[in-house]
Amino acid sequence: METLLTVLVLTGIFVALVLAAYRASGPRCSPWPQRLPFLGGGEADTHAWQRYHVRFYTMTLVFIAFEMEMMFMYPWAVVFVEEGLKALAEMGMFLAILSLGILYGWREGIFRWQ
Amino acid sequence: MAVGGTPVFVAAGGGILGAVEALRLEPALTPVATPRAAQVLLVVGEQRPSDRIALARIHAQLVEPRATVWWRTDRLSGFDLGTRAPESVSDAAAFISAQATQSDAEAILLDDAPPNPWEGIGPHGQGGKGMMGGTPYGRPMAMTSDDLRDGLSLDAYTATFGPYLTQWPPGLIMETTLQGDVIQSARIVEAPLAQDVLAATPHLELARLLRLLELPALAERLVRAALANPSRAATGLARAVRWTGVLSAIPAGLGRDERGGDVRSRMAGRLHALAAGRPAEPAAPGDVAAMLAGLEWHEAALVLASFSIDDLRRAIVSPAVRMAKDAA
The missing domain is CATH 1.20.5 (Single alpha-helices involved in coiled-coils or other helix-helix interfaces)
Structure with missing residues (x-):
């Protein structure tokens, strides 16, 4: 108390x-x-409330795809020794799902350097 | 930002850019890119009377306590603030640095009232119906328009930039419509101001480009060489610039002028001129406003810096002349 x-x-x-x-x-x-925003002495004609395109969103998708893969792989590497083939099949399924995301990103053209 | 010097925002006018470069080298001063980071507003060179409001806006954006110093220019009428600095560069630097701490805080010249009053009606207080439209604070909401890059139609933002934007030639005012960082359209309101002879040397033209490309140390070496002797061939400096690989960092085909040159070839031309100790050849930009449409903001700044100020002035017909021509 x-x-x-x-x-x-x-x-x-x-x-x-x-x-x-x-x-x-x-x-x-x-x-x-x-x-007021600094525009070198000028003034805005339109209101600042506006929407614009976050053009890096596809890169974040790829980042998450690869990062999640690695996060799962570290504990998996420990379990793999005991479990063997079963763990290998599980990891194969997991990678297959993630690679769908990568394929989608490929189709969207995120691996093209601009 | 360099350590130590008084942060100064330089509002440059005409016929002064070379002298400003000399002032930038003074260790007592640190030139900053926005008034928010500055303690002193330094107004230099010949000022257009029409830029008085723009100057007052910049002055209001300085952090308190703010101070104004005029160097190699007279006070604009209706802007009765600040003191005149001595003519010589080193005396001026010491004077400006002292003003940051010694002078009394200046009050802002503009009214402390919203530029446009709040007109919040509608479901989100935006002044219109639904999520779109309306005029909160008297300014229209940005509305969608076609995108030049990938067809996503998003909001276009229109604003007047200049005449004191540090990345642009002093005096240039453009009304620019942006979508994100892509310039949709640009309309030139005022042409850049004519500058002194030193500003037209290949050294200083390259220094402006290199600063945009984040190579300030090389830019400073060029400025020092120009101040020592602008007509001496600087082969070593030209080589140093070329070996940074800066030419290949500039996208090919950016900002094509009427003779087919781009930013890269114009910069290469400046490097040749620097190595040979002669002035760079003039370029013909053509329609500057049309050239900037579709470029990203940083590309547009590079394109503008890749032309000499005289080239730009020749290409941009002043609005008064244009109006007279339309009337005839």
């Missing part, structure tokens, strides 16, 4: 200190002209 009280009191003191420092550190918001 005593420990809990100490923890609570200390937490309260630190929260109060942080809040006081926050309040003492001056105004929260920068003035409006300072918040």
